[in-house]
Amino acid sequence: MPTGSAEPARNGSDDDPRARLDRELRRVADRLRTLAPARLERSGEDGGSPATHAHEAAQALADLAADAQGRGRRAVPVLPAHALADQVTVTGNDLLVEGDDTALRAGADRLANLRRAL
Numbered sequence: 001m002p003t004g005s006a007e008p009a010r011n012g013s014d015d016d017p018r019a020r021l022d023r024e025l026r027r028v029a030d031r032l033r034t035l036a037p038a039r040l041e042r043s044g045e046d047g048g049s050p051a052t053h054a055h056e057a058a059q060a061l062a063d064l065a066a067d068a069q070g071r072g073r074r075a076v077p078v079l080p081a082h083a084l085a086d087q088v089t090v091t092g093n094d095l096l097v098e099g100d101d102t103a104l105r106a107g108a109d110r111l112a113n114l115r116r117a118l
Helices: 017-034 037-041 050-069 081-098 101-117
Strands: none
Touching (some): 017 050, 017 081, 017 101, 037 050, 037 081, 050 081, 050 101, 081 101
């Protein structure tokens, strides 16, 4: 499944929240795809697994997109570990299309934190 936004980024600088979110989304999705399912499901020092953290990030991205559009929030389903990269990509792409600059910045921050935790 391709990553990235349906719209081209305005520029590549960190001042552009859309470009930053797009970049973080690609980096996280690539990282999730390289981790074995067993590694994604293994609990870390904080008691949560990378799979749990990725699902929480996907839910946060979906919530940011819903809030930006004034829609009600919906629960993101818990999927098997091998599907997490696609789930994060889909919710991230929704945010890229629907989010305002504030939501895009919050999404990029959430993905950067996830990337560092992986």
